[in-house]
Amino acid sequence: MARAWHLTSRPTGMPTADNFALKELAQAELGDRMVQVKNSYLSVDPYMRGRMNDVKSYVPPFQIDAPMEGGAVGEVIESRDPAFAVGDQVMHMLGWRDEAVAAGTSLNKIPALGVEPREFLGMLGLTGATAYFGLLEAASAKAGDTLFVSAAAGAVGSAVVQIAKAKGMTVIGSAGGAEKCDYVRSLGADQVIDYKAGPLVKSLGKAAPDGIDVYFDNVGGDHLDAAFAHAKQNARFAICGMIDVYNAAEPQAFRYIMRVISMRIRVQGFIYTDYLPRMGEFYRDMGGWIASGAVKSRDTVVDGLERTPEAFLGLFSGANTGKMLVKL
Incomplete structure (x- = not known):
């Protein structure tokens, strides 16, 4: 049975x-x-x-x-x-x-x-489609942007890193521990932050001294706050998930959220099913990247x-x- x-x-x-x-x-x-x-x-x-x-x-x-x-x-x-x-x-x-x-x-x-x-x-399902549409549509990311992505060694984050590099972006990924950071580097990330090694706000400031254009959020909490702290004017945030706070008893208080106003930050939540009518273009692009080796799972x-x-x-x-x- x-x-x-x-x-x-x-x-x-x-x-x-x-x-x-x-x-x-x-x-x-x-x-x-x-x-x-x-x-x-x-x-x-x-x-x-x-x-x-x-x-x-x-x-x-x-x-x-x-x-x-x-x-x-x-x-x-x-x-x-x-x-x-x-x-x-x-x-x-x-x-x-x-x-x-x-x-x-x-x-x-x-x-x-x-x-x-x-x-x-x-990569060819919910995970890859979430990364693809969240990055390219919800965040309007484009060639030349500096992207920060949290949980970059995870399922969605690792897809975001590779799609962003295929599209000509500078990528800063965050992961926990040396092994996962090495994995994110192997995906092509330009810089990797070990979030376990020190304060994120300080680490992101060193990695992106001129600020970030795009943040892809899988974590929430301190990662999202650090992104607020270092966002350029007209930065775009795609809010995919907040795994850091799913089990939290108290809501997160952000120290730098007021920069949303002064830097005109666009914060966009999204669900991959918002884009189901466009899965054909996702299969076309992701299938091509996998076939060429630009994206690996x-x-x-x-x-x-x-x-x-x-x-x-x-x-x-x-x-x-x-x-x-x-x-x-």
């Missing part, structure tokens, strides 16, 4: 293993135009922490004692939808489980781009459905370099 992780209680602060339970899943009947998928990889992402709170947001909260959801890729093992055949590779949002039964309309057949299906959970893979919560919680302690995936 299929199994799925359920949220059993809403966490206060950092989630723990006690908030989750792996249970047998009673599959829906395979009716007309329904498809059964055996999952091969699951995605765990920081945004899922927000779905554990019972608050109104851009995506509904997880329900208590109900199967959790997230990005997944897998193989069709039975189909009553003529659009899908047994053996087709598909991506969908019924993750946190080993098998899924879904309407064919909720599945997307993986394009034949000559890459591993799991890439569609990373790196995954941190945890084996086994049983370890899905462990992989998720690892996002908040820096356990991943690149995309965090669960292999089934």
Whole structure:
């Protein structure tokens, strides 16, 4: 029988293993135009922490004692939808489980781009598209800009670094520890800040003495404050995520936020689904960069459905370099 992780209680602060339970899943009947998928990889992402709170947001909260959801890729093992055949590779949002039964309309057949299906959970999926549209559209970044990106060794951050270099920008990346900083340098970043080595405001000032044109925020907290401190006039900030404060008990107080006024800083929040009608251009550009070697991916893979919560919680302690995936 299929199994799925359920949220059993809403966490206060950092989630723990006690908030989750792996249970047998009673599959829906395979009716007309329904498809059964055996999952091969699951995605765990920081945004899922927000779905554990019972608050109104851009995506509904997880329900208590109900199967959790997230990005997944897998193989069709039975189909009553003529659009899908047994053996087709598909991506969908019924993750946190080993098998899924879904309407064919909720599945997307993986394009034949000559890459591993799991890439569609990373550079060719939500991760890469978030980096692509956040940088180039939400932040209006362009050749010649000086970009600062936080969590530059993470899934989205590492994509941002490489897209920015492909587009002719100067890139300053922030990461934690020597190993991750070396990885960010290997992606082509012009300068790398080890945020564990000293105050960010001072470090960013040294790395960008003339200031920054663009900030891509994955972290919030002190990183966002440092970006405010060193923003040039008419700087553009793309606010993708704030992993530093997802589990915080108190809101962040920014020392330099008043520079939004004097420097005319544009702060733009965004969700990658805002740009779904334009995925064709994303596949074109990202597919070309991957094929040419301008963009490379790196995954941190945890084996086994049983370890899905462990992989998720690892996002908040820096356990991943690149995309965090669960292999089934």
